[in-house]
Amino acid sequence: MSATVPCPACDAAVPIPADAVVAELLRCRECNTELEIATLDPPTLAEAPTEEEDWGQ
């Protein structure tokens, strides 16, 4: 069974694949935030850097 780590954006449990590597990208199924694996021991997640969209100025 893979470990789960709280999503840094919404606190949902995000499963970490058994063969995960640092900097691997994941997506939270609840809030759709793109996440990257920051550390593996222990596993932690950070929000992946993204380009901001311009939603009308």
Next chain:
Amino acid sequence: MIRVAVVGGSGYTGGELVRLLLGHPEVRLDQVTSERLAGRAVAERHPNLRKATDLTFVASGDLEPTDLVFLCLPHGEAGRSIDRYRGSAPRLIDLSADFRLRDPAAYPTWYGAAHPRPDLLDRFVYGIPELHRERIRGADLVSSAGCNATAVILGLRPLVAAGVIDPSCIVVEAKVGSSEGGAEASEATHHPERSGCVRSYQPTGHRHTAEMVQELGGSVPASVHFSATAVEMVRGVLATAHVFLNQDLDDRALWRIFRAAWGQEPFIRLVNARQGLHRLPEPKLLAGTNYCDIGWQRDPHSNRLVVISAIDNLMKGAAGQAVQAMNLMHGWPETTGLGFLGLHPV
């Protein structure tokens, strides 16, 4: 299998109910009434039902005993004729506003007249399953909630229950579709007048406000300031609520509050995506479904929290909610007959 009847089936809510009931595996719809259209085919009035039913409208005076009656009558009419329809079936779901409010004194204030049967108000269970599931299971009389009220209550109740917002200042603006106005035409709905409009049709004093205050609960009555704007949309409600946090909560804490309240609900979805095209609720995606989508955004410059909720007014705001209640009343899976996921694109 039970037999059901729809009283007042010529309107949009009635037509939506007929559509749902014809596809429901546990019911047989065998009577749909309309005074004006008695003898005419139901599918003539609701053409999406062509080839799905051969039913014809009957006059309400010809209604025969059945197992469950849905009342889709104009506001005021259900209250006046309730005894007659209670005599037709052991269970009844009223989709009008006539039995939504517990306090008889609220009817002159919000509906302009004293209630004809105040003795029955306590007998009806307010019909939002997410609020009153256990009471609906044992009920024989259910009063379905107003469409705008449903969207607002589902969006805000978790925050009120958690005590994290100031209940004395809740401001809600709802954009609503034209079907909220019913199936009867008027000068206001004439195409050249209605098309393309953004019409503030009820900036204050909307009747559904009374339901919101009643059902939001909390340690002190909520003060809801509600406005409704008609927009270029046939179905749908998009309620944008402005509330003010009384403590510093980050987005994760807000997620925990909404998830604790609604995470297990089959017809509520938390839609608050950080990325992607559809980040927050949109009524267009909900047309024909029984979902209520709820999202929010914390104002980074103040303690304002904007809560956005969307429904199809004819479904979660009316017919779908009523079928969900019927499922509970009969011990069927709550989602029976309500599985439509909507269309995309639409």
